[in-house]
Amino acid sequence: xxxxxxxxxxxxxxxxxxxxxxxxxxxxxxRAVIAFDSDGRITLFNPAxxxxxxxxxxxxxxxxxxxxxxxxxTLLYLVKVALKEGRSITDDEGLFLHRSNASPLxxxxxxxxxxxxxxxxxxxxxxxxxxxxxxxxxxxxRRADRLSMLGTLAAGLAHEIKNPLGGIKGAAQLLSMELxxxxxxxxxxxxxxxxxxxxxxxxxxxxxxxSPREPEVGDVDLARVFNDIxxxxxxxxxxxxxxxxxxxxxSIPPVQGDEGLLTRLxxxxxxxxxxxxxxxxxxxxxxxxxxxxxxxxxxxxxSPMVDIIISDTGCGIDQQEMDRxxxxxxxxxxxxxxxxxxxxxxxxxxxxxxLKIESTPHQGTTVTISLPLRR
Ligand SMILES: Nc1ncnc2c1ncn2[C@@H]1O[C@H](COP(=O)(O)OP(=O)(O)O)[C@@H](O)[C@H]1O
Ligand SMILES: [Mg+2]
Numbered sequence: 338x339x340x341x342x343x344x345x346x347x348x349x350x351x352x353x354x355x356x357x358x359x360x361x362x363x364x365x366x367x368r369a370v371i372a373f374d375s376d377g378r379i380t381l382f383n384p385a386x387x388x389x390x391x392x393x394x395x396x397x398x399x400x401x402x403x404x405x406x407x408x409x410x411t412l413l414y415l416v417k418v419a420l421k422e423g424r425s426i427t428d429d430e431g432l433f434l435h436r437s438n439a440s441p442l443x444x445x446x447x448x449x450x451x452x453x454x455x456x457x458x459x460x461x462x463x464x465x466x467x468x469x470x471x472x473x474x475x476x477x478x479r480r481a482d483r484l485s486m487l488g489t490l491a492a493g494l495a496h497e498i499k500n501p502l503g504g505i506k507g508a509a510q511l512l513s514m515e516l517x518x519x520x521x522x523x524x525x526x527x528x529x530x531x532x533x534x535x536x537x538x539x540x541x542x543x544x545x546x547x548s549p550r551e552p553e554v555g556d557v558d559l560a561r562v563f564n565d566i567x568x569x570x571x572x573x574x575x576x577x578x579x580x581x582x583x584x585x586x587x588s589i590p591p592v593q594g595d596e597g598l599l600t601r602l603x604x605x606x607x608x609x610x611x612x613x614x615x616x617x618x619x620x621x622x623x624x625x626x627x628x629x630x631x632x633x634x635x636x637x638x639x640s641p642m643v644d645i646i647i648s649d650t651g652c653g654i655d656q657q658e659m660d661r662x663x664x665x666x667x668x669x670x671x672x673x674x675x676x677x678x679x680x681x682x683x684x685x686x687x688x689x690x691x692l693k694i695e696s697t698p699h700q701g702t703t704v705t706i707s708l709p710l711r712r
Contacts, residue, residue: 369465419461425449552595578617605677613651640709653698
C-alpha cells in the first residue's frame with residue numbers, strides 16, 4: 338500500500354513537470370504553434386503565434402481555422418490535409434501570411450495530425466516560421482556579392498586613373514605659378530585644379546567600394562555619432578524646412594565597430610533622407626534594442642542586435658527604382674554620385690549587419706539597419 342502511493346505520487350509529479358516543460362517550451366519557442374481540435378477549432382495559440390498574427394490568444398481560441406486564415410488558400414489547405422486526411426504537410430515556397438492589421442509576412446508552414454494515445458486522431462497542429470529576417474539576409478548577401486565584383490573592378494580602374502590625375506594637377510599648379518598674378522588665364526588654371534580635385538574625390542569614393550581595409554573595431558557611441566551628424570545636416574538643410582528628430586534609447590551600450598565607417602554609413606543614409614524632402618518634412622532617427630536575437634550570416638552565432646531606424650517624409654522610392662538603388666552610380670539626383678547606398682551596403686556587410694528599406698512613393702522612406710551588439 339505505501340509502495341503504491343509513492344509510486345502514484347512520483348507519476349503525477351513526473352506528469353506535471355513534463356506538461357509544465359511542454360508549456361514553457363511553447364511559450365518560449367520563436368515559431369508560431371497553433372493547435373486545432375477535430376472540428377478545426379483553435380485550441381492552442383502560443384505567444385509567438387500572437388506576435389506573428391498580431392492578435393491575442395483570447396480572441397482566437399475557440400474560433401475555426403477557416404476564420405483565422407480567411408481567403409488564404411494555401412494555409413487553409415495545409416490545415417485541411419492534416420485534419421481530414423491525417424497527413425503531415427509542409428509549404429516552403431513563396432508562402433505569405435496575410436494579416437488584417439499588418440503587412441504580409443513571408444513564412445513557411447508545417448501541419449501535422451495529432452494522435453491521442455489510443456491511436457485515434459485528435460485534431461492537428463500547425464507550426465509557422467517567420468522568414469522575414471532570412472529574406473532580408475538573403476537580400477543583403479545577394480547585393481553584397483554583386484557589389485564585391487563591381488567594387489574590385491572599379492577600385493582597380495580608379496587606382497589607374499589616380500596617378501595621371503596627380504600629374505595633371507601638378508602641371509596646372511606649375512602653370513598657375515608661371516602666369517602673372519593678374520593674368521586672365523589664371524581662371525583656367527583654377528578651373529583645371531578644381532575639376533581635377535572633383536574627379537579625385539569621386540575616385541576616392543569609388544576606391545572605398547572595393548577597399549580591402551579591415552574595419553578598425555572599437556566602442557562606438559551611437560548617440561554621439563548621431564548628434565554630430567544631425568548638427569551638420571541641420572546646417573546643410575537650412576534653406577528648407579526640415580526637422581531632424583532623435584529618439585535614442587539611452588540604455589543602448591556602445592556598438593563594436595569602426596567609428597569612421599559607421600559615421601559614413603549613417604551620414605549617407607541621413608543625407609539621403611534629408612535630400613528626399615524638397616520643401617518641408619521630418620527626418621526621425623531612432624535606436625532600439627531589437628526584441629530578439631538574430632542570425633547575422635550563415636554559420637554565425639546569433640547575437641543581440643540594435644536597430645537603427647531612419648525614416649523620412651520625403652518623396653519615397655517606387656518599385657522600379659527600389660530594385661536599382663544599390664547599384665553603384667544609380668542616382669535620381671542631378672548632383673548625386675549614386676555611390677552612397679552601395680558604400681553603405683559594404684559597410685553594413687563588414688559589420689555583419691542587415692539593412693532593410695521600406696518606402697511608399699510620395700509619403701516617405703524608412704531604412705532599418707540592424708547591427709550586432711557583440712562581434
Ligand atoms: N531616403 C530616401 N528617399 C528617397 N529616395 C532615396 C532615399 N535614399 C535613397 N534614395 C534613392 O536611391 C538613389 C541612390 O542613393 P545613393 O546611393 O545614396 O546615391 P545618391 O544619393 O548620390 O543619389 C537616390 O538617388 C534616390 O533616388
Ligand atoms: Mg546618397
